[in-house]
Amino acid sequence: MATTGLTRGMGSFFKECEHPESRWTRCPHEYKIRYRNAAGQQTEESGFATQEKARTRLAEVYHARKNSPQSQRKAERIQKYGGMQFSAYAAEWLKGQRHQGPASLRMLESTLKNHLLPAFGSRRMGTFDHKVVEAFIETMERNGVGLAAQTHAFVRLKTILLDAHRLGLYEDNPVDGVQPPQYDPKRAVIPSLAQLQGIRTAGDEAFNLVAELMSGCGLRNGEALAINVDNIVADDVYRVTEQVNQTTKTYAPLKHRKVGEYRDVPLPARTKQAIEHYADTYGTVEGYLLRNPKDITLPMPHHTVDNQWRRIRRSRQVHIPEGMVLYGLRHFFASNCLSRGIPITDVAEWMGHRSIEITFKTYRHLMPGSIGKAAKILDLGLAA
Template sequence: MATKTLTRGMGTFFKECEHPESRWSKCPHPYKIRYRDATGRQREEAGYATQDKAKARLNEIYQAKKGPLKTGNTEAQEIAEMRFEDFAARYISNRKRGLESNTIEQYELGLKAHINPHVGSRRVGTFTPGVIEDWLNGMELNKVGLASQKNAFLVLKLVVDAARHRGAIASDPFLDIARPNYVPNEVIIPTFEELNAIRDAAEDDLRLVIELMSGCGHRNGEAHAANMRSIVADDVYRINEQIHSNKVQPAPLKHRKRGEFREVPLPRKTHDFFSYFTDTYGTDKNGYLLVKGNGSGNQHMQHYFYGKQTLRWRWDRCLERAGVEVKYTMYSLRHYFASNCLTHGIPITDVAEWMGHKSIEVTYRIYRHLVPGSITRAAKILNERL
C-alpha cells in the first residue's frame, strides 16, 4: 500500500486497493487519511472521494493542532491560551443576563460534574475531534447516563463554539462527531387501582403533590409551588412557577422565561382535594400551600427543601404502605396523566402543551405507544366520507 505524505506533521493520504498509485485519480475507491492528533495518537479517517478533499481535511486537522490562525486577533490569541474551565466560567457568567437561572444551573452542573474534571485544564486552542472523542469515550467508561452525556455534550459544544467563533480555534472540533443519542426508556405507568392505593397511603402534603402530578401533569417542582391563586377557573390551573430542590424561592418554569406560564385541565377530584387541603391547613400570605415554619412563604415543603433524597425516601415508604411492589418513581404520576389523556382520545398536541414539553417530538417519542390504534381509527373515520 503506497502513501503520499504532506508537509511534516500533516499526515498522509492513501488508498487500500490493488490499483497503482498512478491510477488513484481514476479508480472508484475512496481515499483514507492517517495523522496524529493533539495527544499524539495515530488516527485514520476514510471516505474521501478525491485527493483534494483528503488534503483539505489533513490541512484542517493540522491547523487545529497549531492553534488559532495568526490573524493579529489578540482576543483570539488570549482565549486560545486560556484554560477551558476559565473561559467557560467567563462565558457563562457573561451570558447570565440573557438566560434563566435554571438554565445557568444546568450549564454549571454539566461543567462541574462531567466536563471540567476531564478537559478543564486543557488550553482552549488545542481542542480537536480526537479530544472530543476521548472525552465522550471517558463518559461511557465511567457509565455516565445518556441523558447526562447529552446535556454535557451540548454545554461543551456551546462553549467551544463560542471560542471558535472568536477565532481561538481554527476549525470545528465537532466535525463528524456523533452526539450522544438519548432515548428515554419505555415508561411504566401505575394502574388506576395502584394510584388509589398510593393516594390513600400518602400523608396530606405528599398527597397534594400526587394529585397535581397525576391529575394535571405537574412536574415535582411545579407541584411543590402549589398556589391557591393558580386556580384561574373551576377547571383550569395555571402553572407559572416551580421550586428547585436546592432553593427555597419559586423559579421560572423549565423551558420558559420568568412570567410565562401554561394552563392545564383541573379535574374535579383534584380540585376537591386542593380545596380540602386549603381549608385544613391554610395558605401563606402569598397563597402558597406547601410551606413550613411561620408561614412566611420562604421555605417550601420541608421534604423537598432538604433535598430530593428525602422526597424519594418518603415516596418509597408510601409505596410500601400502599402494598405496591413495582418501583414506580414520582415521575410515573406524570406518565399516568399523559396515559389518561391519550387513551381517552385527547390530541397529543394538547398533551404536549399541558406537560410543558419543549416540542411535540418529545411527547411523541415517549408516549406514541399509548395510541397504537390511531392509524386504524383514522382509516375508519376517513372511510365514512369516501
C-alpha cells in the same frame, strides 16, 4: 468534475468539462476557481485561460484574506485562546452567563464540576473536534452516567465549543455530525393506575396533594408546591403561573417562561376536589396551600416532598415500579392523555415543554398503532 486543491484554506481550481484532469492543459475549456471569501462564504470565479492564471488569482485572494484586519484579529484570538486550557476558558465563559437564573447557574456549575472538567480540564481549546466529543459521549455511556446527566453535559460542552468556534478557533464546527445522547423510552417509568392509587395515599396530605397535581394536571414538582386556589380560573381549568425554585426556595417564573407568563392546564374534578379539601382543612396564605412547616410565611421546600418519597419507597408498603422516580407521576399525566387520543400538541402545551420535539421524543412509545388507527379513520372518510 475534478478539482485540484492547494494549500489548506487557499481554495481549488477545476474545469467543468468531460476531459480528465490529465488533459486540462491541452483542452480549450476555461479554468474556474473556488475559495472562501473574507466572510467565510464559498465563492467561484471563472474565465481563466491557463492553470497558472487560476493559481495566481487564488494566491492573490488568499494573501489578501490572510492580511485583512479581520483575519489578523482572528489570528490573535486563535493565539490567545487556542492554547488555553478548557478549565480556564470555561471559567471565563461562565462569567458571561449572568442572565441565567440561580437554578440554571447551579446546574451549569454542577455539570462542569462533575463531568466536563474531569474529562477536559487540562485539554487545550484548539484541540477539540468531533472525534473528541464523540469519545466523551461514549465514555459517559460506558460509565453508566444517567441519560439526563449525559444530555446536560453534552449541551453544555456544545455551547462552550460553539462559543469558541464563533471566535474562529476551529475551521469546522467541532460538534457537526455528533449524535447527542439518545433518549431511551424505557427509562420513563410510569406507574399503572392501581400503583398510582397506592402512591397518592401513601404520604401525608401535603405529599398526597402534590401527587394528585402531578398525575392529574401534569405539573412539575416545583409547580405543584406553588399551588394556589386563586389560580382555578374555571371548574375544569387551572392556571400555572409560578413554581417554587429549588435553589432559592422562593416563588419564581415557570421554566422556559418569563415573569407573568403562564399556561392553562386541564383540571380533573378529582384533582379540584383534592385542592378544595386541603384548603378547607388547612387554610391558605394569600391563596397558597403548601407552606413551610417551620415557617408558614415561606413556601414548602422541595426536600419536604422528596424525603417523603424516599421513605415511601423504602417502606415497600405500596407497589412502586422498579426505577420509578417522583417525576413518574407527571409521566402518568402524559400517558393518560395520549392513550386517550388527546393530541400531542395539546399535551406539549399543558406540560410546558419548550418544543413539541421534547414531548414526541419522550412519549412517542406511548402511542402504539397510531398509523394504523389513522388509516382506519381516513378510510372511513374516503368511504363516506
